[in-house]
Amino acid sequence: MPITGTLSAEQRRSELTARVDAHGDVRIEEAARELGVSEMTIRRDLAALEAAGEMRRVRGGAVRASGPRPFDERRESGRAAKTRIAQKTRDLVPAAGTIAFDASTTVATLAGMLGPREDLTVLTNAIQTLSALVAVPGVTPLLLGGQPDPRTGSLVGPLACRSAGELFTELFVTSSGGVDPRAGASEASLEEAEVKRVLAARARRTVLCVDAGKLGVAALARSLDLEEVEVLVTDLDPADAALDPYRDLVEIL
Structure with missing residues (x-):
């Protein structure tokens, strides 16, 4: 269900983290639609969460993190x-x-x-x-x-x-x-x-x-x-x- 209202970056990222914790992954297109923001905004949020070690970006979204990523994957x-x-x-x-x-x-x-x-x-x-x-x-x-x-x-x-x-x-x-x-x-x-x-x-x-x-x-x-x-x-x-x-x-x- 789409979230109504404008969320701060901190609130969006908390929501994205909760989704990954609950389901194991999050998809950019779906998250952008449900949070009411652009896909670029979600990409930036996922980059911030990846840098903080909260998750790992993959094509089209992100999955649970397991520490710093291997060289070949990065x-x-x-x-x-x-x-x-x-x-x-x-x-x-x-x-x-x-x-x-x-x-x-x-x-x-x-x-x-x-x-x-x-x-x-x-x-x-x-x-x-x-x-x-x-x-x-x-x-x-x-x-x-x-x-x-x-x-x-x-x-x-x-x-x-x-x-x-x-x-x-x-x-x-x-x-x-x-x-x-x-x-x-x-x-x-x-x-x-x-x-x-x-x-x-x-x-x-x-x-x-x-x-x-x-x-x-x-x-x-x-x-x-x-x-x-x-x-x-x-x-x-x-x-x-x-x-x-x-x-x-x-x-x-």
């Missing part, structure tokens, strides 16, 4: 948006020097599209990203130490943080589970957030790459304050109104 989600972000970010990567890539699938997409460099060393805590970089002419990939997270495939933990803390880079390219003007960037995994904080602290510049569904989303663990970020790259046109809350905080690409 890689298939939002492929077009990740490609667009990678295309926009590619020109920010220098031809030479030392930089760092996080373990996100968005940045792994960038690694696969990077193209030849002159003499570039890239640190990463993702085996999949390392594999993509091995094939790029002029790039020397280095894998940080650490313990593999069986949920995500990322190398995390004290050893990953310690090795990241010993190395200084010119640029850190990262994604996040969500980004909010006040809360900053955040992750569903505490361990992943810790590694990103260290990598950002050792970089001269940080570029944050997120798709539109993560805007306004605050996940479990803070990874970066927006004052640490120089450029925000999304799949949206830079003039899109959805980016207005970020204009005074970061450069938008």
Whole structure:
């Protein structure tokens, strides 16, 4: 039965969570119709709930969460948006020097599209990203130490943080589970957030790459304050109104 009246974002998300708890899943088209909002609004709600670890998005809706999603599963989600972000970010990567890539699938997409460099060393805590970089002419990939997270495939933990803390880079390219003007960037995994904080602290510049569904989303663990970020790259046109809350905080690409 359709819900009458206007619900706040918090009320909608509570309703969506209740539906997933009760039925195991929720469908975007059905939820939009019954809650009286657009499908895009429901998609944004589901992205926020996924970043908070409440559920996991699937084609056409969402299902109960079971912790952070595996790398291969995340890689298939939002492929077009990740490609667009990678295309926009590619020109920010220098031809030479030392930089760092996080373990996100968005940045792994960038690694696969990077193209030849002159003499570039890239640190990463993702085996999949390392594999993509091995094939790029002029790039020397280095894998940080650490313990593999069986949920995500990322190398995390004290050893990953310690090795990241010993190395200084010119640029850190990262994604996040969500980004909010006040809360900053955040992750569903505490361990992943810790590694990103260290990598950002050792970089001269940080570029944050997120798709539109993560805007306004605050996940479990803070990874970066927006004052640490120089450029925000999304799949949206830079003039899109959805980016207005970020204009005074970061450069938008």
